[in-house]
Amino acid sequence: xxHRRRSNxxxxxxxxxxxxxxxxxxxxxxxxxxxxxTGSAIEVRLAVREADCFRAVVFGEGxxxxxxxxxxxxxxxxxxxxxxxxxxxxxxxxxLGHPRLLLLELQGNLWxxxxxxxxxxxxxxxxxxxxxWDVWTPIAARPVAFESPSASFTLSWEMIAAIRDRGAKFAxxxxxxxxxxxxxEELDRLLPFDEPYIIPAYTANAIKQARVSGxxxxxxxxxxxxxxxxxxxxxxxxxxxGIANQKIGAxxxxxxxxxxxxxxxxxxxxxxxxxxAFTEDSTLLRASDELNANGYLTHEFGDSVLIERRIA
Amino acid sequence: MFDQPRVAITGGTSxxxxxxxxxxxxxxxxVVFVARTLGQVAEVANRTGAHGIVGDVSAKEQIYxxxxxxxxxxxxxxxxxxxxxxxxxxxxxLLADTDCEDIERALNTNVLGPFRLTKALLGxxxxxxxxxxxGVVLNVSSDAAIxxxxxxxxxxxxxxxxxxxxxxxxxxLTPEGITVLSLDPGDMDTPMHALAVPxxxxxxxxxxxxxxxxxAEVIGAVLKKAYAASR
Numbered sequence: 001x002x003h004r005r006r007s008n009x010x011x012x013x014x015x016x017x018x019x020x021x022x023x024x025x026x027x028x029x030x031x032x033x034x035x036x037x038t039g040s041a042i043e044v045r046l047a048v049r050e051a052d053c054f055r056a057v058v059f060g061e062g063x064x065x066x067x068x069x070x071x072x073x074x075x076x077x078x079x080x081x082x083x084x085x086x087x088x089x090x091x092x093x094x095x096l097g098h099p100r101l102l103l104l105e106l107q108g109n110l111w112x113x114x115x116x117x118x119x120x121x122x123x124x125x126x127x128x129x130x131x132x133w134d135v136w137t138p139i140a141a142r143p144v145a146f147e148s149p150s151a152s153f154t155l156s157w158e159m160i161a162a163i164r165d166r167g168a169k170f171a172x173x174x175x176x177x178x179x180x181x182x183x184x185e186e187l188d189r190l191l192p193f194d195e196p197y198i199i200p201a202y203t204a205n206a207i208k209q210a211r212v213s214g215x216x217x218x219x220x221x222x223x224x225x226x227x228x229x230x231x232x233x234x235x236x237x238x239x240x241x242g243i244a245n246q247k248i249g250a251x252x253x254x255x256x257x258x259x260x261x262x263x264x265x266x267x268x269x270x271x272x273x274x275x276x277a278f279t280e281d282s283t284l285l286r287a288s289d290e291l292n293a294n295g296y297l298t299h300e301f302g303d304s305v306l307i308e309r310r311i312a
Numbered sequence: 313m314f315d316q317p318r319v320a321i322t323g324g325t326s327x328x329x330x331x332x333x334x335x336x337x338x339x340x341x342x343v344v345f346v347a348r349t350l351g352q353v354a355e356v357a358n359r360t361g362a363h364g365i366v367g368d369v370s371a372k373e374q375i376y377x378x379x380x381x382x383x384x385x386x387x388x389x390x391x392x393x394x395x396x397x398x399x400x401x402x403x404x405x406l407l408a409d410t411d412c413e414d415i416e417r418a419l420n421t422n423v424l425g426p427f428r429l430t431k432a433l434l435g436x437x438x439x440x441x442x443x444x445x446x447g448v449v450l451n452v453s454s455d456a457a458i459x460x461x462x463x464x465x466x467x468x469x470x471x472x473x474x475x476x477x478x479x480x481x482x483x484x485l486t487p488e489g490i491t492v493l494s495l496d497p498g499d500m501d502t503p504m505h506a507l508a509v510p511x512x513x514x515x516x517x518x519x520x521x522x523x524x525x526x527x528a529e530v531i532g533a534v535l536k537k538a539y540a541a542s543r
Contacts, residue, residue: 023435023439025380025383025435025436027380027384028380110384111380111381111384111385112365112366112381114380114384115377115378115380115381116377131373131376132376132377132380133375133376133432136376136379136432136435137435138434138435139434139435139438139439140435140436141383141388141435141436141438141439142383142384142387142388142436142439143380143383143384157434157484157488160488161487164487171442172439172442174439200439200442200443201443202442202443202444202542
C-alpha cells in the first residue's frame with residue numbers, strides 16, 4: 001500500500017496502458033414544486049430516463065439540508081396526478097411499488113426547464129447549494145447522469161496530457177450514473193437502478209489495442225467498470241449502447257477492467273461492494289483502516305484509491 | 313457519409329450569426345443557436361427549424377445552463393461558433409471617451425463569454441474529436457483584432473484578446489484533436505456594422521450569407537478530414 005498525490009496518477013502508468021473515464025455531464029435533476037391535487041410541497045429527483053419518461057424518487061417538504069433518511073413522504077399519488085415543477089409539468093404515469101418511487105412524463109421544453117429550474121442532486125453533508133459548474137467534471141460531455149461520475153473530478157486536462165506523455169492512452173465511455181441514495185433502506189437495496197451507457201467504437205478499439213500491447217485497462221470510477229463489464233465479450237468489449245443492470249461484487253469475475261481508480265467508499269455501500277470484485281476483503285478493510293488513520297476524505301469530492309485486480 | 317454535424321452558434325438572431333444558422337441548416341446540420349431576446353429567438357427558430365436557446369453569453373452564471381441546453385438538445389457538440397459580439401461604445405468613441413462599463417461589456421461578450429462557453433463544452437468537443445466527428449471551435453474575429461483604428465478601441469481590444477486566445481487554445485487543444493479557428497468575416501452589411509458606420513454604402517459591404525458560406529466551407533473541410541483520419 002503506497003500513498004501518492006492524486007495528480008501523480010500518470011506516474012503509475014506504463015506505456016500501452018489505457019485509462020477510461022466516464023464523460024457523462026450531470027443533469028440538474030432535483031426539481032422543487034407542488035403536487036397539484038393537494039397543493040403539497042414536493043421535491044422530485046429524477047433518477048433514470050426510461051424512453052419518454054423518467055423514473056423519479058419523490059420527497060415531501062424540505063430540501064437537501066435535511067438528511068434523506070429524515071425526509072417526509074410525498075402525498076399519496078394516483079395515476080395522472082400533475083406535479084408542477086417550475087416551468088415543467090410532470091404527469092404521474094406509473095406507481096412503482098413504493099410511495100417515493102414514480103414514473104413521470106415531463107411536459108414542456110425539457111432542457112430549458114431543467115436549465116432554469118433544476119438543481120444538482122445533493123446531500124446534507126454539504127451545506128452550500130451546489131451549482132451546475134460544481135457538478136460537471138472537466139471532461140463532462142453529454143448530460144445524461146443524475147449524479148456526477150465523481151471519479152472524473154480527479155482528472156484535469158494537464159493529467160490527460162501527462163497520460164499521453166507516458167505512452168498510455170485516454171478514452172471515454174458515457175454512462176448515465178444514477179442517484180446514490182434515496183434515504184430509504186428498501187429503495188436503496190434496489191440501487192444502482194438500470195443505467196444506460198454508450199461505448200464509442202474508438203474506445204472498444206483502444207481496448208483491443210491495449211490487449212495486443214499487454215497494457216492494462218484502468219477504469220476511472222465504478223460506472224466505467226459497470227459499463228465495460230456489461231459489454232464484455234471475452235476480454236474485449238462490444239461498442240454501442242446498453243443498460244448496465246448487473247450487480248458487481250465479491251463473486252464477480254472481471255473480464256475487461258484490470259484496475260480501478262475510485263473515490264474511497266465505506267463498507268456496506270454498493271460502491272464498496274464493487275471494489276470486492278477486485279481484491280480480497282482483508283485488503284479492502286486494511287485500506288479502509290489506513291484511509292481512516294491518515295484522515296483521508298470520503299464522499300464524492302473526497303480522496304481516491306487505485307486498486308489493481310488480484311491475479312486469479 | 314458522416315453523421316449530421318451538431319453545431320452551436322451564439323448570437324444567432326442577426327447578422328452573421330443568423331446567416332450561419334441558415335447556412336448550417338441548409339447543409340443538413342443539427343443546429344442550435346443562442347441569443348438574448350425571447351421573441352427573436354422564437355421567430356428565428358420557427359423560420360429555420362433550428363433549436364433556439366434564450367441566454368446571454370456575457371453573463372457568467374448563464375454559461376453552464378446554456379452549455380447544458382446545447383449539449384442536451386444536440387446530444388453532444390461537434391462545432392461551436394462563438395459569434396455573439398458587442399461593439400463597445402455606440403456610437404464608436406475614442407478610448408479616452410469610452411465608458412468603463414462599455415469596455416467591460418465588450419470584454420465579457422467577446423472574450424470571457426467565448427472562453428467560458430468553450431471551457432464548459434470542452435468535454436463534449438473532445439469526445440467528438442476522439443470519435444472522429446470533428447471538435448471545431450470557430451471564434452469570429454475581425455480586422456480590428458490585428459490593426460489599430462481610432463474609435464474602435466473597446467471592440468478592437470476585445471477582438472485582439474479573442475484572436476490571441478484562439479491561438480493559445482489551438483496550441484493546447486491540437487493534441488486533443490480539437491481544431492480552434494479564428495476567422496475574420498470581412499466588412500459585412502449587418503445591423504452591427506450599421507451601428508458602427510451608419511453612413512456606409514451597403515453596396516461596398518459583403519453579404520453575411522457570403523461570409524457564412526465561406527466559414528461553413530472551412531469547417532466542413534476540417535470535419536471531413538477528422539472523419540477520414542478516424543477511419
